[in-house]
Amino acid sequence: MNATAQDGRTAAVWAVVDSDIGPLLLVATDDGLVAVGFHATEAVRDKTLDRLGSRLGAEPVHAPDSPLLAGPTAQLREYFAGERHDFDLPLDWSLVTGFNRQVLRELAAGVPYGAVVGYGDLARRVGSPGAAQAVGLAMGANPLPVVVPCHRVVESDGGIGGFGGGLETKRQLLALEGVLPQPLF
Structure with a gap:
């Protein structure tokens, strides 16, 4: 399944990663990390992805191995391990105005x-x-x-x-x- 935005690009990819504060939903676009969701149980995840899909123009695609999520996943793990104090990630600010x-x-x-x-x-x-x-x-x-x-x-x-x-x-x-x-x- 390959969801595409209205301009033909992949709208977004997502994965759930474990953290010290529970499962986090990470969503990224070609422009950068666009969303982080707390308490990413299946129900919370599905509701969040539905809402994001309408805002981004296409439902995000589950892609835990996507290069778009590699940086955010690694940096969050480093943060929770106490090894990172600053995030150095491209951020997609399109959901905030x-x-x-x-x-x-x-x-x-x-x-x-x-x-x-x-x-x-x-x-x-x-x-x-x-x-x-x-x-x-x-x-x-x-x-x-x-x-x-x-x-x-x-x-x-x-x-x-x-x-x-x-x-x-x-x-x-x-x-x-x-x-x-x-x-x-």
């Missing part, structure tokens, strides 16, 4: 491994000082979590904030990066 894209690009470029930023601080960085709630919405709409590290955005009062992958997943990622202590059990 406007303010959300601006915020996510600033997050990816300006909040390094082991650091956190407040929602309001991130809003100020993109020139919208009153837009902390909009930053929260941008984090919730992030199609590239972990790689574009929305887990590094926290509340200004020291609270952990929300997270699309669940608060336990956010805690695990922040602990991996040394921001929070490792769980006792």
Whole structure:
């Protein structure tokens, strides 16, 4: 089965990879990694792929050995092993527009491994000082979590904030990066 986009190119390829935070769905196009999905059970995976198919113009093709997924798979394994602090991957930003894209690009470029930023601080960085709630919405709409590290955005009062992958997943990622202590059990 070879799904093609309206322009004749392969729309996207996907695979599920194991990680310390559970199975991750990786989806890539010719332009780069386009989506990372948490808790990639069969039901979650199928729902995500259906939604992506409508947005990309064709349903993604299961291709775990695709060269488009080799880099993301290897770099995520290195990240979870504590060997990688920065992702160096081509990213396909086609699922993100406007303010959300601006915020996510600033997050990816300006909040390094082991650091956190407040929602309001991130809003100020993109020139919208009153837009902390909009930053929260941008984090919730992030199609590239972990790689574009929305887990590094926290509340200004020291609270952990929300997270699309669940608060336990956010805690695990922040602990991996040394921001929070490792769980006792």
